[in-house]
Amino acid sequence: MTTSTFPRVWDLDVFFPGGSASPELKAHIENLKPKFEGLKQLVDSLSVPTSTEAAPAILAILDSIKDVLMNLSQAGAVLSCLTAQDTTDREALLLQGQLSGLAANISPILESFHQKLGKIEQATFDELVNDTDLNEFQFILTEWREQSKESLSEEEEALISALGVDGYSSWGQMYSMLISDIKVDVVVDGETKTLSVGQANNLASHKDRAVRKAAFDALETVFTEREEFFAKTLNHLAGFRLAVYKKRGWESVTKEPLEINRMKQETIDAMWGAITSRKATFANYLTHKAKLLGTEKLDWFDFDAPVTDSTATLDYQQGAEFILKHFGRFGKEMESFARTAFEDGWIEAEDRDNKRPGGFCTGMPLSEQSRIFMTYSGSMSNVSTLAHELGHAFHTYALRPVHPLNRRYAMNVAETASTFAEMIVADAAVEEATNEQEKIALLEDKIQRSVAFFMNIHARYLFETRFYEERKNGVVSTKRINEIMEQAQVEAHAGGLGETHPHFWASKMHFYITGVPFYNFPYTFGYLFSLSIYAKAKEEGTGFEEKYMALLRDTAVMTVEDLAMKHLGEDITKEDFWLKGIALCEKDVVEFIALTSK
Numbered sequence: 075m076t077t078s079t080f081p082r083v084w085d086l087d088v089f090f091p092g093g094s095a096s097p098e099l100k101a102h103i104e105n106l107k108p109k110f111e112g113l114k115q116l117v118d119s120l121s122v123p124t125s126t127e128a129a130p131a132i133l134a135i136l137d138s139i140k141d142v143l144m145n146l147s148q149a150g151a152v153l154s155c156l157t158a159q160d161t162t163d164r165e166a167l168l169l170q171g172q173l174s175g176l177a178a179n180i181s182p183i184l185e186s187f188h189q190k191l192g193k194i195e196q197a198t199f200d201e202l203v204n205d206t207d208l209n210e211f212q213f214i215l216t217e218w219r220e221q222s223k224e225s226l227s228e229e230e231e232a233l234i235s236a237l238g239v240d241g242y243s244s245w246g247q248m249y250s251m252l253i254s255d256i257k258v259d260v261v262v263d264g265e266t267k268t269l270s271v272g273q274a275n276n277l278a279s280h281k282d283r284a285v286r287k288a289a290f291d292a293l294e295t296v297f298t299e300r301e302e303f304f305a306k307t308l309n310h311l312a313g314f315r316l317a318v319y320k321k322r323g324w325e326s327v328t329k330e331p332l333e334i335n336r337m338k339q340e341t342i343d344a345m346w347g348a349i350t351s352r353k354a355t356f357a358n359y360l361t362h363k364a365k366l367l368g369t370e371k372l373d374w375f376d377f378d379a380p381v382t383d384s385t386a387t388l389d390y391q392q393g394a395e396f397i398l399k400h401f402g403r404f405g406k407e408m409e410s411f412a413r414t415a416f417e418d419g420w421i422e423a424e425d426r427d428n429k430r431p432g433g434f435c436t437g438m439p440l441s442e443q444s445r446i447f448m449t450y451s452g453s454m455s456n457v458s459t460l461a462h463e464l465g466h467a468f469h470t471y472a473l474r475p476v477h478p479l480n481r482r483y484a485m486n487v488a489e490t491a492s493t494f495a496e497m498i499v500a501d502a503a504v505e506e507a508t509n510e511q512e513k514i515a516l517l518e519d520k521i522q523r524s525v526a527f528f529m530n531i532h533a534r535y536l537f538e539t540r541f542y543e544e545r546k547n548g549v550v551s552t553k554r555i556n557e558i559m560e561q562a563q564v565e566a567h568a569g570g571l572g573e574t575h576p577h578f579w580a581s582k583m584h585f586y587i588t589g590v591p592f593y594n595f596p597y598t599f600g601y602l603f604s605l606s607i608y609a610k611a612k613e614e615g616t617g618f619e620e621k622y623m624a625l626l627r628d629t630a631v632m633t634v635e636d637l638a639m640k641h642l643g644e645d646i647t648k649e650d651f652w653l654k655g656i657a658l659c660e661k662d663v664v665e666f667i668a669l670t671s672k
């Protein structure tokens with residue numbers, strides 16, 4: 075098949091012509107205000123329903139929420155694309171600030187609506203969601219109702235939100251200030267360089283061990299000097315969160331993150347239990363890698379050290395063709411979807427100045443399209459990233475037949491479609507590797523992902539649960555925070571770790587995200603959940619695509635336990651389920667050790 079060359083620069087003008095100077099974009103943002111007002115009036119005029127006669131009024135509110143959210147997301151998505159493609163676009167940054175100010179108005183309106191749902195008599199509520207047109211929204215209406223029942227009164231919750239601006243989320247901003255203020259000097263190739271924390275962390279994959287160690291030591295030193303500032307920030311952020319939980323009568327610190335991810339504690343426990351029971355394989359890998367690097371045990375700063383100097387590259391067109399070929403082996407719909415994305419300018423891949431680092435995928439709900447952002451420089455890891463983001467876009471595409479309010483999936487399932495797509499490509503790359511060094515590098519790339527999800531993320535989870543437990547009894551000393559972190563690392567790496575990183579809690583922004591508590595286990599969940607779907611897909615061949623899309627369509631209307639039972643026939647509260655995905659990762663380790671032991 076012949077294919078024309080795919081564009082490397084995305085098309086944003088189809089949404090609002092003229093970029094951040096677009097009069098249409100400004101008008102769109104202006105038009106949000108009356109939409110908010112309209113929604114507020116509908117919510118204010120709703121009295122607590124006492125019969126099914128209230129169904130049309132509730133439907134009108136849902137329709138208005140849909141309208142507000144879609145318009146808000148469309149503007150937010152376009153602005154994040156504009157600021158990512160050119161970090162110097164001041165006009166876009168200004169509009170972004172204006173939009174987030176506006177967006178803050180929506181949560182009190184929604185909260186008020188949720189409170190009204192919470193006050194409906196159970197029998198009336200059951201009739202409303204079973205016997206009227208509200209049936210389609212049973213899951214989210216029940217979720218909102220339950221959430222409001224577990225919160226305090228509307229006035230108290232409003233007070234918490236108001237106090238949280240300075241007392242809670244500002245600690246997250248304080249963290250950003252503290253971390254961006256840090257500069258360290260590291261000698262790289264005979265030259266002293268002054269680096270930010272991010273830049274110093276990037277040296278973790280430098281080929282020279284002395285450079286990796288110097289960067290790590292410099293960071294540990296500066297975090298030790300400033301540890302009291304970070305400890306105070308973490309203690310107060312956690313203290314606020316715990317005080318709110320206590321007032322609401324919530325005992326477990328994982329209650330909120332579990333609800334956000336629509337999952338049970340048993341499921342997390344089964345997942346970590348299964349992982350822990352198979353850690354020996356990954357600890358072996360760590361020790362084996364240490365030997366390859368000429369050391370006894372793998373030190374923290376050697377995790378990302380390269381073990382080969384393989385540098386396989388594919389230009390953008392080749393990378394795209396590679397993805398299309400392998401998506402096509404899984405299913406026709408995924409291939410043709412990705413072809414549209416490549417052909418129609420959905421992807422920004424050009425390597426040029428002033429672009430933000432990293433990659434993302436964002437949906438444009440009003441246009442039923444997505445946009446993917448990344449910088450493609452030709453490495454296999456770029457091809458993986460591209461496949462990953464296309465996976466996110468495919469998830470959005472699969473959800474098209476579903477009502478927009480039933481498309482709001484959580485973080486743990488968000489990474490399912492992306493990891494799945496990435497896995498198709500990563501596996502194919504290993505299979506098609508043309509020489510052994512390349513194969514070793516690609517395999518290691520896969521294993522490092524497993525190690526990150528099974529060990530590094532586990533350490534974060536252990537640290538956070540233990541720190542929060544101790545924080546319930548008062549401020550935790552800096553010395554103790556370091557101890558909890560080190561213990562968690564040693565335990566999570568199951569004897570495979572040499573030198574620890576005691577100030578990891580200060581270097582990772584994830585512990586300071588106030589919007590989403592416990593920003594860790596959903597990553598591991600998404601990874602293993604998608605692996606088990608991938609295993610099923612391999613078993614069933616191209617016929618699986620339809621089932622896969624049906625699963626994706628249900629990702630925002632049921633708990634993850636129900637989702638797995640309905641579409642995979644699996645009980646994810648049991649370790650057996652998780653062990654199947656882990657077994658796939660163990661195969662990579664066995665193959666890697668065999669290839670590098672010759």
Ligand SMILES: [Zn+2]
Pocket residue numbers: 462466488489492
């Ligand atoms: Zn992702």
